[in-house]
Amino acid sequence: MRFYKKALILIGLLATTMNAQNITSNDNFAAEYKKFKVFYESELKQNGIVGSSFVFLKDNKIIAQDFYGAANLEKNQKTDENTIYHWASNTKPLTGIAILQLRDRGLLKLDDAVTKYLPELEKVHNPYGKMQDITVRQLMNHSAGFRNSTFPYKNGKTWQPIEPTKYSQVEAMLPFTEILFKPGSKFSYSNLGIVFLGQIIERLTGDDYEVYVDKNILRPLEMYRSYFDTTPYHLLKYRAHSYYIENGVRTEGRFDANSGITVSNSGLNSPLPDMVKYLNFLIGDENKKEIYSGILKRSSLEEMFRQTIPTPTDANGNAGFTTGVGLSFFLDERGSETFLGHGGDQNGFISYLEFNPKKRTASIIVFNTNIILPDNTPIEKDMVGKLRKAVRRLHESF
Numbered sequence: 001m002r003f004y005k006k007a008l009i010l011i012g013l014l015a016t017t018m019n020a021q022n023i024t025s026n027d028n029f030a031a032e033y034k035k036f037k038v039f040y041e042s043e044l045k046q047n048g049i050v051g052s053s054f055v056f057l058k059d060n061k062i063i064a065q066d067f068y069g070a071a072n073l074e075k076n077q078k079t080d081e082n083t084i085y086h087w088a089s090n091t092k093p094l095t096g097i098a099i100l101q102l103r104d105r106g107l108l109k110l111d112d113a114v115t116k117y118l119p120e121l122e123k124v125h126n127p128y129g130k131m132q133d134i135t136v137r138q139l140m141n142h143s144a145g146f147r148n149s150t151f152p153y154k155n156g157k158t159w160q161p162i163e164p165t166k167y168s169q170v171e172a173m174l175p176f177t178e179i180l181f182k183p184g185s186k187f188s189y190s191n192l193g194i195v196f197l198g199q200i201i202e203r204l205t206g207d208d209y210e211v212y213v214d215k216n217i218l219r220p221l222e223m224y225r226s227y228f229d230t231t232p233y234h235l236l237k238y239r240a241h242s243y244y245i246e247n248g249v250r251t252e253g254r255f256d257a258n259s260g261i262t263v264s265n266s267g268l269n270s271p272l273p274d275m276v277k278y279l280n281f282l283i284g285d286e287n288k289k290e291i292y293s294g295i296l297k298r299s300s301l302e303e304m305f306r307q308t309i310p311t312p313t314d315a316n317g318n319a320g321f322t323t324g325v326g327l328s329f330f331l332d333e334r335g336s337e338t339f340l341g342h343g344g345d346q347n348g349f350i351s352y353l354e355f356n357p358k359k360r361t362a363s364i365i366v367f368n369t370n371i372i373l374p375d376n377t378p379i380e381k382d383m384v385g386k387l388r389k390a391v392r393r394l395h396e397s398f
Contacts, residue, residue, distance in 0.1 A: 028397040033064050036390050044068050047383045048250065049369045050243045051079040053272055056394055057362040060280045065272075071240040071368065084225065084238045084271045085366045086257070087351050088344030091268040093304075094213055095197050096140055096328025100300045101216060107204050110137040110327075114144070117200045120171055126179040134183045136200065139193040140327045141308045145179035146190040150262050162347060163260040170195060170261055187309050187325055191265050198264025209264050220295050221277045226270035229258050238271065242348030246372035253348030266346050272364065275353070279362040282340075282355055305340050305357065307331050321388060339395065345370065352388055359398045363391050
C-alpha cells in the first residue's frame with residue numbers, strides 16, 4: 001500500500017512537470033500566459049466574480065488551466081476541475097451537430113422547408129412570403145427572421161419560469177408570431193429558431209432531445225458527467241451556484257434551473273474535463289478518428305465551420321469578436337487566421353469556447369457570476385470583453 005501511494009505521488013509530480021514543460025515549450029505562449037493569469041485574477045477580484053475556470057489546449061493537450069474562487073458561497077465550495085457549470089447557449093452547436101447527423105443519415109436536407117417537419121409553423125405571419133420558404137439551414141445560421149427571445153411575455157417576476165416548460169406554450173403563440181425580415185437576407189440571433197431545431201430532432205428520431213444528444217454525442221465522447229437541466233443526485237455536490245452583480249449588489253441566480261422547452265439552445269451542464277473532450281472532437285485527433293467520424297464525419301463538421309452569412313458591424317464598421325456565422329458556429333476571420341466558437345449567457349452563468357483549427361488551439365473561459373451592465377457598454381469597460389481579448393492573445397502567441 002505504501003508503494004502504491006508513493007507511485008501515485010510520483011505520477012502526480014510527473015504530470016505536473018509535464019504540464020509545466022508544455023507551457024514553457026513555447027516562449028511566446030509562456031510570456032503571454034504569465035500576463036494573462038495576473039490580468040485574469042485581477043479582473044475577477046476587482047469585479048467581484050464569485051467563481052471562474054479557464055483552460056487552454058494545444059494539439060489536444062491541456063497546457064494551462066486556472067480555477068478561481070467559489071462554486072457555491074453558502075457551502076464554501078471552491079471551484080476545481082469537477083465543478084459543473086451551466087453552459088447556456090454553448091448547447092446550440094450540439095443541436096447543430098445533431099441536425100448534421102440526421103442530414104448525413106438521409107433523414108433531412110438542410111434546404112428543406114421547416115414546415116415539412118413542423119407544419120404548425122404555417123400559423124406564423126410572414127409578410128415576406130410563404131412560411132414554406134424558410135429552411136432548416138436558415139434556422140441554423142439565424143437568418144430565418146424569427147425573434148430573439150423564446151417567450152417575450154415575461155416581466156421579471158421571481159415565480160415565472162426562466163423559459164416555457166412545454167412546447168405547447170410556444171405553439172400557442174405562433175399565430176401571434178411574425179417573421180421580422182426577409183428570410184436568408186441577414187443574420188439575427190434567435191433562440192426561438194433553435195427551439196424549432198430541437199423539435200425537428202425529436203420528431204425525426206422519436207427521442208426526447210436530451211436523450212438523443214446523450215446517446216449520439218455525449219456518450220460517444222465519454223462526457224459521462226454532462227447532462228441537461230436538473231442535476232442527478234450523485235452530481236449535486238459538484239454543481240455550481242450562480243450569481244448576479246448589479247450596482248455593486250450581489251444576488252443569487254436560481255440553483256439548478258430548468259431551461260424548459262429551450263433545452264436545445266441552452267440546457268447543457270458539464271464539468272471542464274468533459275468540455276475539453278468536446279473541444280478535442282472539434283479540433284480533431286487522428287488517434288480518435290474512428291470514434292469522432294462515427295459521431296460526425298470530419299467533412300460535415302468542417303461544413304459547419306464555413307461562413308454562411310456575415311454578422312453585423314457597428315457604426316464604425318467593426319465586427320467585434322465575430323465576422324460571420326456558419327452552421328451553429330460563429331467565425332472570426334482576421335487575415336489568415338480563423339477562430340471559431342460560441343458563447344453562453346443564462347441565469348448568471350457566462351461562458352466562451354473558442355478554437356483555431358489551423359493552429360490546433362482551443363480555450364474555455366466560464367464564470368458563475370454575471371455583471372449587469374447598461375446596454376451598449378463599450379468593451380473597454382466590459383470585464384468579459386477584456387478577458388476574451390486576453391484569451392485571444394494566447395491563441396495568437398502560437
